[in-house]
Amino acid sequence: MRHGDKIKNLSRTKAHREALLANLAAQLIQYKRITTTLAKAKALRVYVEPLITKGKDNTTHQRRVVFSYLQDKEAIKELFGPIAEKVGGRPGGYTRIIKLGTRPGDNAETAMIELVDFNEIYGKGKGTTADTAKKTRRSRGGSAKKAETTAVATEATPATDAPAEEAKAAE
Numbered sequence: 561m562r563h564g565d566k567i568k569n570l571s572r573t574k575a576h577r578e579a580l581l582a583n584l585a586a587q588l589i590q591y592k593r594i595t596t597t598l599a600k601a602k603a604l605r606v607y608v609e610p611l612i613t614k615g616k617d618n619t620t621h622q623r624r625v626v627f628s629y630l631q632d633k634e635a636i637k638e639l640f641g642p643i644a645e646k647v648g649g650r651p652g653g654y655t656r657i658i659k660l661g662t663r664p665g666d667n668a669e670t671a672m673i674e675l676v677d678f679n680e681i682y683g684k685g686k687g688t689t690a691d692t693a694k695k696t697r698r699s700r701g702g703s704a705k706k707a708e709t710t711a712v713a714t715e716a717t718p719a720t721d722a723p724a725e726e727a728k729a730a731e
Contacts, residue, residue: 568603581607586635588655589643593674601657601673612647612654615639646677 570577580600588594595602611629614622618640627636647654653676660670676682694699 561668568599568606570603575730582630584608585611586630586632588673588675589630589635589639593672595670598659598669598671601671604673605655605657609652609654611692612639613652614641615644615647618644628692634644634718635656643675643677650677701718 570580572580581604582598583596584600584604588608611626614626623636623640626639629635630636631634632640634703639664656676656679658672658674660672662668665668
């Protein structure tokens with residue numbers, strides 16, 4: 561029985577699992593998006609999100625703590641540089657997992673794990689949630705009819721005024 565055992569072992573020993581997650585985390589930090597199996601992606605999310613949170617506090621101590629996990633100087637530079645700037649205001653949830661289907665060779669479920677703030681597809685044009693909340697107008701069913709009638713009335717008045725203005729301009 562595995563009561564109270566919340567670690568996803570991934571069928572590996574402790575040393576092998578730590579090395580695997582450290583390498584996956586370094587690659588995720590470097591490339592911002594990686595494709596792996598769904599189980600590894602879920603285990604990686606639990607592993608890397610606290611490291612990104614530590615990356616927001618750029619002190620020597622936090623750099624050493626994160627380096628003890630990753631053992632990759634380039635990943636540390638990237639984490640405490642551009643990534644820390646982008647995720648500075650985000651309170652958590654730095655990664656997104658997207659399921660991709662099964663792999664042809666062994667039918668393993670694959671997934672793409674990515675850093676949320678570095679995705680151009682979802683991030684562009686949407687703005688912040690506060691901006692979209694301000695722009696959203698909620699109306700009841702009856703006001704739609706009023707909007708149509710006022711739109712028809714405004715379209716009709718410029719059409720009747722236009723020939724009169726042209727006649728004045730011609731004189």
